[in-house]
Amino acid sequence: MSYTLIVADVRQGVFGEANLDSLGIASLLGKEVYLVVPEGAYEMNEKMADAVVKVKAAEEVFLNPLNMGNILEQVFGAHGKPGHLVFCHSSSGAESAAYAAGLFGFPVITDVSGYDRERGVFLKSYYSDKIFGEFKAAGDGPCVITVRSGSFRESVLEKSFTARVEAIENVEIAAGRTFIEYVEEEKSDIDITKAEFLLSVGRGVGNQDEIPSYEELAGTLKAVLSGSRPVIDKLWLPKARQVGTSGKTVKPKVYLAMGISGAFQHIAGMKDSDCIIAVNKDAEAPIFQYAHYGIVADIHKVRDKLKEIAKA
Amino acid sequence: MNILVFTKRVAATQEEELRILDEGKTVDLSKVPFKVNDWDNYAIEEAVRIVEKSGGAVTAVSIGDAESDEVLRRAIAMGAKDGLLIETGDALHDPAARSGMIRNFIQKENVPFDVIFTGVQSEDDQFGCVGGILAAILKLPYSSMVVGIDSVEAGHMVVRRELEGGLQERVKISTPCVLSIQSGINEPRYVSIMGIRKASKVERKVFKAGGYSEGADAKIEVVKWTYPPKKGGAMMLSGELDDMCGQLLGILKEKGVYQ
Amino acid sequence: MLEQLATRVTTCIQCGRCTGSCPESGKTPFNVRMLVRKKQFRSVIDEAVPWYCTSCGACTIRCPRDVKPSEVIIELRSKMVEDGDIPVALQKALENTFVQKNPWGKSRNKRAAWMEKLDFEIPHVSETESKRLLFVCCIQAYDPRCMVIPANVAKILKAGGMEFGILGEEEACCGNEIRRIGESGLFEELQEENLAAFKEHGVKEIVTLSPHCMNVLKKEYGDTGIKISHYTEIVAEMIANGAITPRGSYGKKVIYHDPCFLGKQNGIFDEPRAILTSVKDLELLEFSRSREVSLCCEGGGGRMFFEVEATYQRNAEVRILDAAEKEAEVIATACPFCVMTLEDPATEKGLVVREISEILTEVL
Known part of the structure; x- marks a missing residue:
């Protein structure tokens, strides 16, 4: 009987929440769930899979696409090839997924955010979420997928029993790529993850000249200014102010997003905020699907008006 | 060091409203302008900086229709020595098919390289897989999400990979290898139209994709294109600007973050 | 490059009249005389400096030796553009113009979106008898503050009984700012594209909204044989010959600010004033520095698209205080x-x- 094999994402001793999305889609796929993890002292609910394969290897050895090839070979050797091989759509998950697809000649569909069980098609984003493609693998062989964070965690089914445990004792460590160290990005005086109220600006700001005026608004509202990737890439705000998967994950009481359309990488970094307010001129902007409150307007006008009312 | 960099011409859809035609069979791109894939632009800049510093040459390669010559000219204007076009008629959605074609091309044409750069992903399909699959089928070490190249030595490089939450990992990777370059690794130079015109004088070689498709069949298929699923959605504040901003401040007060 | 734009740095006698008239020299690190000097001797130039120039043209007008310092600045910038070493914000504006034909990178397909504000249709210029084109250009087509300008001008022209059309999505950025940023290659592409459209549709006359567009179409597109005017010229004439009569009252003190590209560079001073004085109860005031010596607002020469480093009292603020x-x-x-x-x-x-x-x- 075929099974679903999930490769866990464990970083700095934490079994990340994104793994729940892999477990969620595995429930929808409806087959036995095998979860392969690096050995470690982290916490995880072992009732979410049928079997857990613990690999005697440090997380940084485990999350290396070259070593992952050997780990997967050992699992396939013991259990045959899975129906689906599932990774998180994270930095390391996506990296290993592509490499494994090449190594074993499997089809691969990345950044999957939906699954139609009846038709067996996966939903994948195109053009920054403006369009989605329904994809399926040709043939009946194994298929690699990476899942978008936040897409499937509600489908996780807790089982009545604890997963049986298997072990992989020896991993062949590839010489081609070796881990040296973790590097924390330079610390700045402001920690946006600690802020109660974030005013976050995005591409819609349009121009670097506008930034000081948003700083001023943040000052008036007693909010901390943060930004989405485009703003950071253009060096309009320091890297430490970036919200999103490649920046910080924030959970303030209020997240006021101005001119942020809502790329999922950004959404993943702020969607758990208590209250999300989005201002965008484009009524179709994806961020409105995640916001609690929305205003469709020119952000500069809203900025100026807020300053005016707040000062009065 | 000889660096092979892949560059793709993509639809610039950021500001466009896209429409699906033929009952989900096509996405209408007929009125959408095209540009170089942002990630590839960073990859070319990084490659050019490396050879400017330590010698060697950058070769830019594109898979696409004849119009993709545009991104090769651009790469040459940035400092690439050569541009090679693998000309295809249809868009290849499947990264496995693209990677397979690249492998065949490199092997059949004996394209020399020490390192291969790709962008982490392309703006249109966002697959982010070509580099990884290519590394595996060429049996080379791979690293994606490269945000810094700390050193280039004989036989290896030290690179930094971007992980989540502001964390990076530094890894040593032997060459030859494949690296997928993340946006923000550098500030790509401006490419002037004059520069592109001068670059046009450098001959770009064109190869027909048909000769490299053996064993590079698509492994996935698009069943249908759809619009994004609608989620719950926000409660939209309405009225004049004054009203909306007043309501917004009211919400801030209610949440206790603003007095 | 056109003959009339050729610079003559070698003839410069360093008299300093350029610096004396320059709205940037003295208050920012920019010194136009010094830059001409450095160009003469091919000395090294601090790369941040040439970007302060607002292309107001005052130096070129005042120069007794026809050095054309404002064109010297463009030459300096061109070199930096070719080296790829320019402020990131300007880089973005140029790349956007390359892809979408406007510096803001808005969709070209939405170039006629400002018409949604109108309750009448404007035909494509090819469908008009007069072949008179209303050249809208980027900021009026996309900026929410400025989108009212084409709508208003269209209403006024219509009220005056004038037939006109537009190019819609076929129109590309006029390139006035692009040339001044130093991207001559991109300027040529825009020029070729617009000229091809003018030719294809048999355009005979162009009415511009921005003095920047008028300037480039009139002086830098070559001999097109097309009559180019600023809308204020047309409207002033309509008022003079009674085609339109402002009926409402505007009982306010209004001060007129001469734009550099309309006034000092193209000599249009009286028409805007004639329009304003035709309005009932409108009291027209004059700045001390008006007409030829009007103080530049610092929006030209690419300064719309990026922020210079130096902090100083901006001319716009000076103007408002005045x-x-x-x-x-x-x-x-x-x-x-x-x-x-x-x-x-x-x-x-x-x-x-x-x-x-x-x-x-x-008041119409």
Whole structure:
């Protein structure tokens, strides 16, 4: 009987929440769930899979696409090839997924955010979420997928029993790529993850000249200014102010997003905020699907008006 | 060091409203302008900086229709020595098919390289897989999400990979290898139209994709294109600007973050 | 490059009249005489400096030796553009113009979106008898503050019984700012594209909204055989011959700010004033520095698209203080860039900035 094999994402001793999305889609796929993890002292609910394969290897050895090839070979050797091989759509998950697809000649569909069980098609984003493609693998062989964070965690089914445990004792460590160290990005005086109220600006700001005026608004509202990737890439705000998967994950009481359309990488970094307010001129902007409150307007006008009312 | 960099011409859809035609069979791109894939632009800049510093040459390669010559000219204007076009008629959605074609091309044409750069992903399909699959089928070490190249030595490089939450990992990777370059690794130079015109004088070689498709069949298929699923959605504040901003401040007060 | 634009750095005698007239020299690290000097001797130039120039043209007008210092600046910038070493914000503006034909990178398909504000249709220029084109251009097509300008001008022209059409999505950026940023290759592409469209549709006459567009179409597109005017010229004539009569009253003190590209560079001083004085109860005031010596708002020469490093009192603010001193209530101007730069400090001081067409639409 075929099974679903999930490769866990464990970083700095934490079994990340994104793994729940892999477990969620595995429930929808409806087959036995095998979860392969690096050995470690982290916490995880072992009732979410049928079997857990613990690999005697440090997380940084485990999350290396070259070593992952050997780990997967050992699992396939013991259990045959899975129906689906599932990774998180994270930095390391996506990296290993592509490499494994090449190594074993499997089809691969990345950044999957939906699954139609009846038709067996996966939903994948195109053009920054403006369009989605329904994809399926040709043939009946194994298929690699990476899942978008936040897409499937509600489908996780807790089982009545604890997963049986298997072990992989020896991993062949590839010489081609070796881990040296973790590097924390330079610390700045402001920690946006600690802020109660974030005013976050995005591409819609349009121009670097506008930034000081948003700083001023943040000052008036007693909010901390943060930004989405485009703003950071253009060096309009320091890297430490970036919200999103490649920046910080924030959970303030209020997240006021101005001119942020809502790329999922950004959404993943702020969607758990208590209250999300989005201002965008484009009524179709994806961020409105995640916001609690929305205003469709020119952000500069809203900025100026807020300053005016707040000062009065 | 000889660096092979892949560059793709993509639809610039950021500001466009896209429409699906033929009952989900096509996405209408007929009125959408095209540009170089942002990630590839960073990859070319990084490659050019490396050879400017330590010698060697950058070769830019594109898979696409004849119009993709545009991104090769651009790469040459940035400092690439050569541009090679693998000309295809249809868009290849499947990264496995693209990677397979690249492998065949490199092997059949004996394209020399020490390192291969790709962008982490392309703006249109966002697959982010070509580099990884290519590394595996060429049996080379791979690293994606490269945000810094700390050193280039004989036989290896030290690179930094971007992980989540502001964390990076530094890894040593032997060459030859494949690296997928993340946006923000550098500030790509401006490419002037004059520069592109001068670059046009450098001959770009064109190869027909048909000769490299053996064993590079698509492994996935698009069943249908759809619009994004609608989620719950926000409660939209309405009225004049004054009203909306007043309501917004009211919400801030209610949440206790603003007095 | 056109003959009339050729610079003559070797003839410079370093008299300093350029610096004396320059709105940037003295208050920022920019010194136009020094840059000409350095160009003469091919000395190293601090790469941040040439970007301060607003292309107002005052230096070129004042130069007794026909050195054309403002063109010297463009040459300096061109070299930096070719080296790929320019401020990131300008880089973005140029890349956007390359892809979408406007510096803001908005969709070219939405270039005629401003027409949604109208209750009548404007035909494509090819469908008009007059082949008269209303050249809208980027800031008026996309900026929410400036989109009212084409709508208002269209209403005014229609009221005056004038037939005209537009190019819609076929129109590309005029390239005035692009050439001044130093991207001559991109400028040539825009010029070729627009000229091809003018030719294809048999355009005989062009009415521009921005003095920047008028300037480039008139002086830098070569001999097109097309009559180019600024809308204020047309409207002033309509008022003079009675084709339109402002009927409402505008009982306010209005001070007129001469845009550099309309006034000192193209000699259009009287038409905007004629429009304003035709309005009932409107009291027209004058700045001390007006007409040829009007103080530049600092919106030209690429300065719309990026922020210079130095902190200093901006000319727009100086202008607003001057206006306040004259007890003006409204600052009127005839250029979208001036509207954008003046409006910020004006709002702070409780003054109002209006493009002339806005005032006229109110009283029509």
